[in-house]
Amino acid sequence: xxxxxxxxxxxxxxxxxxxxxxxxxxxxxxxxxxxxxxxxxxxxxxxxxxxxxxxxxxxxxxxxxxxxxxxxxxxxxxxxxxxxxxxxxxxxxxxxxxxxxxxxxxxxxxxxxxxxxxxxxxxxxxxxxxxxxxxxxxxxxxxxxxxxxxxxxxxxxxxxxxxxxxxxxxxxxxxxxxxxxxxxxxxxxxxxxxxxxxxxxxxxxxxxxxxxxxxxxxxxxxxxxxxxxxxxxxxxxxxxxxxxxxxxxxxxxxxx
Amino acid sequence: xxxxxxxxxxxxxxxxxxxxxxxxxxxxxxxxxxxxxxxxxxxxxxxxxxxxxxxxxxxxxxxxxxxxxxxxxxxxxxxxxxxxxxxxxxxxxxxxxxxxxxxxxxxxxxxxxxxxxxxxxxxxxxxxxxxxxxxxxxxxxxxxxxxxxxxxxxxxxxxxxxxxxxxxxxxxxxxxxxxxxxxxxxxxxxxxxxxxxxxxxxxxxxxxxxxxxxxxxxxxxxxxxxxxxxxxxxxxxxxxxxxxxxxxxxxxxxxxxxxxxxxxxxxxxxxxxxxxxxxxxxxxxxxxxxxxxx
Amino acid sequence: xxxxxxxxxxxxxxxxxxxxxxxxxxxxxxxxxxxxxxxxxxxxxxxxxxxxxxxxxxxxxxxxxxxxxxxxxxxxxxxxxxxxxxxxxxxxxxxxxxxxxxxxxxxxxxxxxxxxxxxxxxxxxxxxxxxxxxxxxxxxxxxxxxxxxxxxxxxxxxxxxxxxxxxxxxxxxxxxxxxxxxxxxxxxxxxxxxxxxxxxxxxxxxxxxxxxxxxxxxxxxxxxxxxxxxxxxxxxxxxxxxxxxxxxxxxxxxxxxxxxxxxxxxxxxxxxxxxxxxxxxxxxxxxxxxxxxxxxxxxxxxxxxxxxxxxxxxxxxx
Numbered sequence: 001x002x003x004x005x006x007x008x009x010x011x012x013x014x015x016x017x018x019x020x021x022x023x024x025x026x027x028x029x030x031x032x033x034x035x036x037x038x039x040x041x042x043x044x045x046x047x048x049x050x051x052x053x054x055x056x057x058x059x060x061x062x063x064x065x066x067x068x069x070x071x072x073x074x075x076x077x078x079x080x081x082x083x084x085x086x087x088x089x090x091x092x093x094x095x096x097x098x099x100x101x102x103x104x105x106x107x108x109x110x111x112x113x114x115x116x117x118x119x120x121x122x123x124x125x126x127x128x129x130x131x132x133x134x135x136x137x138x139x140x141x142x143x144x145x146x147x148x149x150x151x152x153x154x155x156x157x158x159x160x161x162x163x164x165x166x167x168x169x170x171x172x173x174x175x176x177x178x179x180x181x182x183x184x185x186x187x188x189x190x191x192x193x194x195x196x197x198x199x200x201x202x203x204x205x206x207x208x209x210x211x212x213x214x215x216x217x218x219x220x221x222x223x224x225x226x227x228x229x230x231x232x233x234x235x236x237x238x239x240x241x242x243x244x245x246x247x248x249x250x251x252x253x254x255x256x
Numbered sequence: 257x258x259x260x261x262x263x264x265x266x267x268x269x270x271x272x273x274x275x276x277x278x279x280x281x282x283x284x285x286x287x288x289x290x291x292x293x294x295x296x297x298x299x300x301x302x303x304x305x306x307x308x309x310x311x312x313x314x315x316x317x318x319x320x321x322x323x324x325x326x327x328x329x330x331x332x333x334x335x336x337x338x339x340x341x342x343x344x345x346x347x348x349x350x351x352x353x354x355x356x357x358x359x360x361x362x363x364x365x366x367x368x369x370x371x372x373x374x375x376x377x378x379x380x381x382x383x384x385x386x387x388x389x390x391x392x393x394x395x396x397x398x399x400x401x402x403x404x405x406x407x408x409x410x411x412x413x414x415x416x417x418x419x420x421x422x423x424x425x426x427x428x429x430x431x432x433x434x435x436x437x438x439x440x441x442x443x444x445x446x447x448x449x450x451x452x453x454x455x456x457x458x459x460x461x462x463x464x465x466x467x468x469x470x471x472x473x474x475x476x477x478x479x480x481x482x483x484x485x486x487x488x489x490x491x492x493x494x495x496x497x498x499x500x501x502x503x504x505x506x507x508x509x510x511x512x513x514x515x516x517x518x519x520x521x522x523x524x525x526x527x528x529x530x531x532x533x534x535x536x537x538x539x540x541x542x543x544x545x546x547x548x549x550x
Numbered sequence: 551x552x553x554x555x556x557x558x559x560x561x562x563x564x565x566x567x568x569x570x571x572x573x574x575x576x577x578x579x580x581x582x583x584x585x586x587x588x589x590x591x592x593x594x595x596x597x598x599x600x601x602x603x604x605x606x607x608x609x610x611x612x613x614x615x616x617x618x619x620x621x622x623x624x625x626x627x628x629x630x631x632x633x634x635x636x637x638x639x640x641x642x643x644x645x646x647x648x649x650x651x652x653x654x655x656x657x658x659x660x661x662x663x664x665x666x667x668x669x670x671x672x673x674x675x676x677x678x679x680x681x682x683x684x685x686x687x688x689x690x691x692x693x694x695x696x697x698x699x700x701x702x703x704x705x706x707x708x709x710x711x712x713x714x715x716x717x718x719x720x721x722x723x724x725x726x727x728x729x730x731x732x733x734x735x736x737x738x739x740x741x742x743x744x745x746x747x748x749x750x751x752x753x754x755x756x757x758x759x760x761x762x763x764x765x766x767x768x769x770x771x772x773x774x775x776x777x778x779x780x781x782x783x784x785x786x787x788x789x790x791x792x793x794x795x796x797x798x799x800x801x802x803x804x805x806x807x808x809x810x811x812x813x814x815x816x817x818x819x820x821x822x823x824x825x826x827x828x829x830x831x832x833x834x835x836x837x838x839x840x841x842x843x844x845x846x847x848x849x850x851x852x853x854x855x856x857x858x859x860x861x862x863x864x865x866x867x868x
Binding site: 050052071072073076077081082084088089090091092093097100101102103104105106107111114115116117121124125128164165167168 | 717720721724725726728729731732735736738739740741742743744745746747753
């Protein structure tokens with residue numbers, strides 16, 4: 001069953017073609033890897049999927065809906081959430097608030113109940129508070145809940161970003177280089193964490209990564225991008241032995 | 257037909273003034289991303305210096321103009337060093353607030369010392385009436401002077417920008433300051449030069465306005481300053497030909513609105529144009545569209 | 551009633567108690583009409599500062615046109631009371647709603663603008679409003695609108711301040727406030743996390759304008775004479791100085807800032823140039839040495855005002 005289907009997706013910026021004729025069909029509940037040299041267009045693809053860019057041509061079909069013209073917050077409403085390559089936390093908000101914020105679009109009260117402090121406001125605040133804390137516990141961040149996000153060490157910031165993305169209640173989670181800057185131990189923990197959240201939250205995950213141990217370790221299927229086009233797709237084994245892929249990476253070693 | 261030509265000349269004259277001031281705005285924004293709110297006040301200072309030179313030292317027009325320009329250049333450099341350098345690594349909002357504070361400071365220090373009343377500029381540039389087209393268009397020689405001086409200054413500016421080392425440095429720094437530094441360009445000095453040139457042009461505009469309209473006051477920089485900023489935005493802020501174009505365009509538009517529409521609304525029209533440009537093409541008519549990387 | 555807790559009861563008693571005391575002092579003429587006038591000015595400034603803080607300090611939308619909203623409120627209230635003979639409560643509501651509507655009109659087209667471009671656009675809108683008012687004979691044009699019934703009492707001021715602070719405080723300390731602050735911190739990330747940034751940016755303009763309109767109405771019906779030039783760029787700067795001085799993103803800061811700066815204005819009213827020079831020095835000093843103002847959050851102010859050391863030179867930082 002398809003989680004998200006991309007059909008001949010193309011994106012040009014002025015004279016530059018960032019993405020060209022991409023076809024992808026990702027099954028529900030799988031973890032798909034998106035790899036390729038820097039500048040291949042991976043983050044651009046994420047930006048297209050989340051509505052930050054509008055495709056120049058092509059379609060994106062999610063839950064039987066064509067989402068290519070929707071605004072980002074609407075797409076989040078439909079169940080797609082993401083993390084960012086360069087960590088975009090709300091630096092001067094607390095850890096707890098960062099996560100709570102993502103619950104906003106599912107809130108069941110309005111501005112008036114907030115201003116006049118009606119019962120529905122308190123009920124929702126409590127629900128959000130408890131749900132946020134539960135998520136923080138999963139990511140081992142609950143004792144830092146009142147800390148400002150900018151004061152967290154790098155690894156915890158990355159975890160917080162994932163926690164925040166999950167608070168948005170997605171069915172499809174896009175992770176943009178979640179292991180960047182992590183040491184092998186942290187990466188191993190992250191690998192287990194990703195598998196675990198996929199199972200617990202019943203997610204489909206698309207993962208951009210350069211760390212091949214992570215990619216080959218948990219991905220069910222891998223897509224390889226180079227200069228904006230899809231040059232290979234398949235299981236980790238298939239992709240590792242693909243000549244075009246090896247060429248694109250200039251003989252980059254893949255460790256198992 | 258005669259009236260139209262008359263208004264065209266008026267518009268170009270007014271537009272020349274706006275263009276001279278707008279050039280300073282655009283050069284400074286291009287190089288340090290700052291809307292120099294105090295720029296209009298340098299224009300005012302130029303007028304007062306010209307006033308002082310012609311009234312108290314009995315100088316004639318050209319020397320007064322030149323000395324006023326030089327003084328404004330120095331003042332501009334001083335302002336940059338004292339007020340803008342400390343906030344160079346701050347956000348644009350902070351820079352804007354700082355610029356506003358500098359503007360207020362200059363205006364009210366002047367108010368305190370010279371009082372708010374308007375002064376009359378001595379008639380150093382004799383206004384002669386020139387009849388052309390059988391008297392249907394009456395030009396004032398002051399118009400000609402302003403337009404010619406503006407053209408001369410712009411030619412000089414273009415020469416500096418494109419044919420001198422410092423001009424090249426200015427262009428380099430406004431494109432990529434770090435790369436410019438790596439190429440051995442002294443960024444601080446380049447910024448100072450930019451302020452100096454921009455302020456000199458504003459000072460010239462001040463003297464010309466004093467000569468043309470004959471009256472000056474401490475707050476005279478506010479509205480022309482804002483209008484010149486609008487002109488710079490119209491052409492594309494940071495783009496020098498854009499400032500020239502924007503200035504003339506705004507001058508013509510304002511004159512036409514005054515002559516054929518309702519002169520009471522000319523300010524509102526200028527601001528309306530600003531908002532429309534900011535919304536439709538924020539980088540101006542000559543600008544390119546920038547994009548934030550996600 | 552969840553809000554009926556100990557902390558809020560103490561606050562209610564404090565607010566009512568202070569009011570009672572102030573009324574007694576006024577009746578006993580210990581607070582004479584001169585002091586009362588200054589308290590009125592402080593009250594109006596608090597409403598203006600807190601409402602601007604919502605737009606600029608909390609949501610990060612830099613607005614230099616707040617005086618425009620005040621102007622709308624003042625003139626609508628003046629028309630409603632002087633020309634239409636409406637009761638004050640109706641006039642205030644009309645004023646607030648009109649100003650809020652203009653806030654909506656200004657908030658929508660300026661959505662895509664950022665930082666200093668947004669500031670200049672809001673300044674432009676405010677100047678357009680002033681320019682239009684100067685040319686409407688019905689409200690007196692440049693000579694101003696005179697003989698506005700003096701309905702504003704200390705009671706009105708006091709409770710309007712209380713309402714303004716309570717409403718904005720409740721808004722900010724709720725999920726909506728979190729959305730606004732998130733927009734200020736990182737608009738792209740906020741949008742990605744499901745925040746309808748358009749809605750919240752426009753909403754903050756609407757609410758901010760609403761209360762500025764109330765301030766305008768209170769002003770018009772106290773000083774019984776208004777003219778368009780009182781609501782120009784200088785007025786917007788005055789309010790901005792209070793917000794920056796008190797601390798962007800701090801409601802307490804706006805209240806304290808309004809007090810202190812109104813006092814400074816009062817002391818310097820015989821030398822208005824010195825007052826403006828002092829204002830300019832205050833602004834400058836804060837920007838360079840203490841961007842968080844008196845009570846602001848250092849961290850959020852640094853974010854708003856500094857760029858973490860990256861040199862703001864050249865086009866690449868646009």
